[in-house]
Amino acid sequence: MTDSSPETRFRRMQDLPSTHLLGTGTSMCAGCGGLGAFREFYEVLGKGSIVVNAAGCMSLLATYPYTPFRGSWLYTAMASAPAGAQGVRDALDILRAKGRLTPEEDLRVAVLTGDGAASGMGLSATSAAIDRGLDFIYLCYDNEGYGNTGQQTSPTTPHGARTATDRGPRGNPGLKKDLFAVWAANRPTYVATVIAAEPVDLARKIEKAKSLRGPRLLLALAPCPPGWGFDPRDSIEIGRLAVRTGVWPLREYVDGKVVHTKSYHPRRPVEEYLVRQRRFAHLFEPRRDDATLAEIQRAVDDYWAAVE
């Protein structure tokens, strides 16, 4: 792996923060890959922050009267968390400009949503927040379906995955929306893909995002034990396989360019990733679906052939 950010304070696992800013005992599922990414995100973001949330799994993090946050939290609705961030940021700026808020009381404004909100009804609010140059950090945990309601197909569900609404022999007929590319097309300050299973890469990207101003968006693949069908203890392993098979490219968009921050050679066959998840079991039994497996492998190979 090449070190693309020599100024980073995160060089190895031992450098990762362990202040446990986010409280434990929340109602997230065991092995939640989204929570793993968010925990680290929150550690680096720091407690002088407000997290603006859209409807999704993580909306239950704060459940009256309990909250795991050392900073602030605002639940909005499914479609408009970036607009909530706009209102908070604007209000803080107004209060600062009018001398009604000291710099110490100011907050970093973050948005936290799932892929369903991010890629569907919340996409227009996100795009418009980028258009306005809103100074915020957005973390999307992508569990590749409407996870909170039982894993129905969402715009980010991968091709071939079986979901609660695509139960047929070929799973989801659609293709996973490339939200990274959609976001980057809006030309924000920074976009990156991350995953909890690559914690140093994740910490560096949050650190970089935190050091910049304007719209900064992070997309975390979030292995989901109940939604994808694997044992919670395998969550990190599934995440590693997503990266090592090339299914989940770790990349960032900054200054108009896309850079891959970490990649493995040779890539492992995609099959190794798929076979561990019940949502792809129909590709292996009762008969191997060689055509679909080859199609998925080819899509990954084509992606890397185009960028390498």
Add this chain to the structure above:
Amino acid sequence: MSRALLTGNAAAAWGARLANVDYVPAFPITPQTEIIETLAGWIAKSELDARAVILESEHSMLTAAGAAAATGVRVFTATSSQGLLYAMEMLYAVAGWRAPFVLVNVSRAVAAPITLESDHTDVLAARDCGFLQLHAATCQEVVDLVLLAYRTAEDPRVRLPALVNLDGFLLSFTREPVDLPDAEAARRFVGEFAPGAVSFRASRPTSQAVAVLGGGPYSYFRYEMHRALQGAAEVFAEASAAFAGVTGRAYDAVETYRADDAEVALFLIGSLSTTAKDAVDRLRASGVRAGLVRPRLLRPFPRESLRRALAGKSAVAVLDQDLSLGMGGVLHSELAGALCGVPGAPLLASFIGGLGGRNVGVGELVAIAEEAREAARRGTAPEPRLLYTESELREVRKLQAIALGERHELETSHD
């Protein structure tokens, strides 16, 4: 105090300006757009120390409005019709944040069919969301009710957002003479924005609008909102008394006109009440003891004031400029609810009129008052009536004839 000739839209903008708003999240929609353009113009010229931001939808606009209010600034925003409906999810949500701000709705009928002209079906769709709801009848009331709305909404006993309605076209684009309160007097009347317990600060982390589990805590918070909104009637009355001390203009929750000794009352809201006063005068001139009862406040619903105002009347003609499809007039059923079980309550006659800008003239108001009076004599309420004239029907038949004729022409020319 200064006197100016203002449209209802300009009056709404003046209300926001005199309230010293900090933040104006906005989205254009006819007939409201002039309000946000006026405010943006003042901000650009530094006549108003505020920030205006154009959101990409009314749903986002209401989210930003609530979020900014919850962060501790005074917020003003405005919309109409489809915009209000598009924002509806957030109206319900932000009311629960207990972060007060003012939303002006310039009422306009809702699609389909789509139209630009006024009725109240849009604003009455927001009656259950937890906002205070005030209805202006004149451009003067628009300015004054915006100021009263801020003072009432921000009161620690209330802390709920407020919606001030003015009728599209009839008020929004109509110039009337308006007495603008002195800027300093208005500033003192509204006071500084006090965020109360709701605000986000680094030293005071807060989790807002969080989930609850179970009906117990849910009901608790909803009941609290309901009680605060009910209590807002008294707060509004106090604010109105203070406002009268500053401007000489007093606003009761319910306006009455020649109603004290009336046997029949017209009951309606908004700018049509100006016409209704003419109708009352004409009825009086012909020997009918008529009056007008017009609520300014619809939420909280001024039940006691209405019971008092209508005590002793034999009949009430309720004119709804809205239509709850499959039910009828919204004001009619609300008033019926308020009078239910009151001994000697007047007979109610329900009329629907004024949909999508349909004109309701003095003659029609006189006629419905007389019909209600006749019904009271008979002792039975008439069937709800959808007001429509023969000439209006003839005009629609003409349009249909053109549409059918043109279609026929198209179809035969293809052969």
